[in-house]
Amino acid sequence: MMPRRFLALSILVPVLWTGGLSASVDFNRDIRPILSDYCFTCHGPDERKRKGELRLDTAAGALKGGETGDTIVAGKPDDSELIHRLFSTDPDEIMPLPKTHKKLSKGQKELIRQWIVEGARYEEPWTYVPPRRHPVPPVEGNDWSENWIDNFILTRLQRENLTPSPDTDPVTLVRRLHFDLIGLPPTPGEVNQFVKRWKEDPSACLEATTDELLASPHFGERMAMYWLDLVRYADTCGYHGDQDHSISPYRDYVIDAFNDNLPFDRFTREQLAGDLLPNPTVDQKIATGYNRLLQTSHEGGVQAKEYLAIYFADRVRNLSNVWMGATVGCGQCHDHKYDPYTSRDFYALGSFFADVDESQHFKVGSNSLPTRRPPEIEVHTKRERQRIAELRKLLKTARFADEAARKQVETELAALEKARRKTMITVAIKPRTIRILPRGNWLDDSGPVVEPAFPAFLARNNPPPASARLTRLDLANWLTDPDAGTGGLTARVMVNRFWYLVFGSGISKRLEDFGGQGEAPVHPELLDNLAVEFYESGWNVKHMMKLLVTSRTYRQGSLTSVVLRERDPYNRLLARQSRYRLPAETIRDNALAISGLLRTDYGGASAKPYQPAGYYRHLNFPARKYAHHADDRQWRRGLYVHWQRQFLHPMLRAFDAPTREECTAERPRSNTPIAAMTLLNDPSFVEAARVFAERILKEGGKDDKARLEFAYREALSRLPDGKEREIMTRLFQAAGKEFKANPAAARELVSTGQAPVPGNLDAIEHATWTTVARAILNLSETYTRN
């Protein structure tokens, strides 16, 4: 039962959110999803497909009824045509029509009847109601909460008669924090330090470590990994010949932005409209690369009109997925079937990009590598410019111990100065005319001309009509202004994703679609408060991440019980933390870090790790030969790996990294034999194992026991238990015997990859430990965030 005090409180909460708190039927939670699934296709927003003049997605439409009369009579289900039709067994009467193959369950029908009994109240879709701060529910006798997030979580758990899990142990927690915030494992030293601080004061320890990690340059890299999925960043143009295009400075801009904690509203403005800001800086120009990230084609004989339509739709899909949590792309051919977006909204939104010069693609496109994609500029990124300034100052002011020291600085400076990179940017031109394409048909020029405009139904969030044509800058401002635009909605879309990054799934499960076919949030008030907190903090991303990871909810153990699994199989209520496989790039980074091979250079051109020979043989115009980097770039973080859209590196692919043709807000976490073979046999992992083995032999102590302990501590931050030692020892002995019988094979194994082969190690011993190291890198625990 709910505590009395909270019941009283809930009266203050708007109707919209009380559904979860009472036993009565809640429209948004219970009814809208059914109507949306079963009815809106024919009785929804799409006027052209509407049947029987009946519209069920709005209260007005439902009240008005259809051709056959009183569809819904509040309080009187037996007088309501809807109930009659739903419960009918007559194939000519029953709804949905049998030919749709859609059938409501008995429970669903009863729910609708109950809803009508209770007055058939409609509520506005939660998605479009701007978030507002809700009172934090007090919890009696609560010494569990660390911050207000926990009060919301705990209240809900109590209502469900569940209790939160105890805090996890500090070792698991420090690993979790490192993977979540910087995407790298902690070193044994970092683990020890954390455990020590934790014993003194857990909350202070967590806060201090969080601050350190948020200040690490790797924080920006970790956040960029996610952002680049959203905006579909890749190193190649995607269609047909999939040629390289010049864009890596944009990737570095994103990393810098997260590291510098650039407020999210500015981040949005610079990407969508940096070129329209007064006197744009180099970084703001680089940021406009966002508008150039879409897939483009160089196919000979490419139909300009066809591709203009493809590019246009691509931009709207991405913009709406990333910032609006909406699937406006549906409007290309018809009004949205489930959400209030019209086809006109689709074209009006796309018109904001009518000033992006597309025609140059068609004129100067070439089959060269990289291809040419004007407008492009040659730049140093922000960090590069800072370093150059530093080095120049050093040369002017510092006294060098000797000529060699000076020379070293000069060399670095010279190399940096030369290392300007080309990058695609946006430069506004006179906007081209945009017409609504009837049914999306790009051959049809008969549709009306549209100008940039915000979706009509969000009108109450719309600024008064401007005298001048609206621009991309107006769009960016509208997206991030909580008062005069839809900033609150944008904030809600984004905080839901931050939540996903540290809890494994969103408060609303659907990270890219908050629309009618999305899922109502499990903790709506919490999601609202986080959204308000986000923009009121000045769109402070680090502040939000810190708030999340310093909650008590975050600290919980991830173990589950039979009861909990039955009650909450997908951990939506968060009576525990989540456990899941690391993302593809992090699996790579983790193995390289454990081995000691990882190079943590920041930014720069993309890196090319080993890749199966001939993998690009289907690419043409021009034919492609992949040459992996024969120097240190080989061991760069996964984030920097060359992203070939059509043939993404097989390792990244095996672990669900997206090809980045479209916005990806949530990656699947598959579990396949191909992934197993990749971890077992990809030379990047075999090389990591043999270099790790070299460390085990050199740094792990004299005997095998100490060495195995060293290996476990490095890879898993813990020691092996008795049973584990036993199993590992068996492998160690079997492999040792094999390699002793075949020393040539041992030498082959320890020569995998391009890292120098140590001359001072016994190859048989090295190969044996390499086998143990391979086993460790393949342990589920090694690449699972717990």
Place this chain on the structure above:
Amino acid sequence: MNPAAGVAAPQLPVMNDQFINAINRRTFLKGSSYSVGSAALAYLLSQDAGAAPKWKGVLDGKLHFAPKAKRIIHLCMAGGPSHLETLDHKPELAKLNGKPMPESFTKGQQLAQLQGRRNQLKCLGPQYEFKPYGECGRLMSSAFPHIGSIADEIAVINSLSTEQINHDPAHTFMNTGAVIPGRPSMGSWLLYGLGADTDELPGFVVMTSAGGGQDQPIAARQWHSGFLPSRFQGVQFNSKGDPVHYVKNPAGVSRETQGDLLKTVNGLNNLLGKRQNDPEIATRIAQYEMAFKMQASVPDLVDVSKEPKHILELYGAKPGDGSFASNCLLARRLAERGVRFIQLYHRGWDHHGNVKGAINTVSGHTDKATAALVKDLKERGLLEDTLIIWGGEFGRTPMAQGNGRDHHIQAFSLWMAGAGIKGGVSYGSTDELGYAVAQDHVSVHDLHATMLKQLGINHELLTYRFQGLDFRLTGVEESRVIKEVLA
């Protein structure tokens, strides 16, 4: 295990896979104590589909029709084969050879590379004679005598059209039924719906070969699983290097050592799985076992050295040459081993210039092996439950582009054989010049619906919830099964 990690929740009795799966199924079906919307439920299913150790298909044997086919071999003639030099007999076009293309055909129509020359469009007569083949006596191009020799096995459709005029989007449309990237390919749909009859090989295998025309690129998106879990994506077999990426042990590692390693990893994962009650780990153990099996079964599959000489000669295959002929032979071996969807791309059909010579070359690469595959399958009793589809992503213009032909989406042809297909029939027709469909139009979605029908699936019922919509391979518009080509 981390000693401290164990305190967080009550420990459970040791769990075996069966128990874990039973729990999963129960909780999935029941939902949970709080409301899970149907959208969420479908999503949960998708996650299960991503992780269950052995996937029996979402239909789990409950087919909508009695199936005729167990598997599909799609011979994708990539580049856009000319229907006018293969399967669509157009004597009137021969008469107009070199003469202006009547404007009534092309007015207001979208053309590809010929767009800029639309005032000088000339007809190009068929470059090969059409002859009657088989007992059915169907007129087919004399450039493909071997395919002619199986005329009575195949049903020809002359009335297809597509929506995309460039290679990449046209392939995407043919494979996924949509132009927007990110939709699952047909092989992925089949795996999702039916699973596969093998746990030692991937259920959806793709092979490619080239020769005969411009090598238009083929993107891996053509066999991607799109929004379906990635376990349903096609696995490409390579003709050079490892047949499957990372299928070989690292240099210096024997099968025995690899086996020891696998045993160790699975043993340790098993300990962890018991401690954490994590079904994901049980799945992982199963997948490592399958990986180990694949490491043996894939090299065995591609080793055709034990095939008798007459079989190699029938196909015209030289082991390891990466040719279309070798791929056809491998397709048979894959079919024998329970693979659900086998897709062979031959990238040699983009004939903007010299269509006559190019057709001759591409025939040399593909004609004999194609017929051999059908015959060999029939000989082994496999043709009756194997559906073969031969065709490209679009057709080519009756208008000349020099001495070649441009891309053409208004009409093209393909054929099907095996698994309940009526041999010897032709369906649909084009106008007298082969420009547009004149009768019995067949859409790409109709083709997909027919294909699914033969596998026992109602195309309207195989759906997957993504971004709130129930997607299906055949899209939202109505499509129909082409019953006229079914026995």
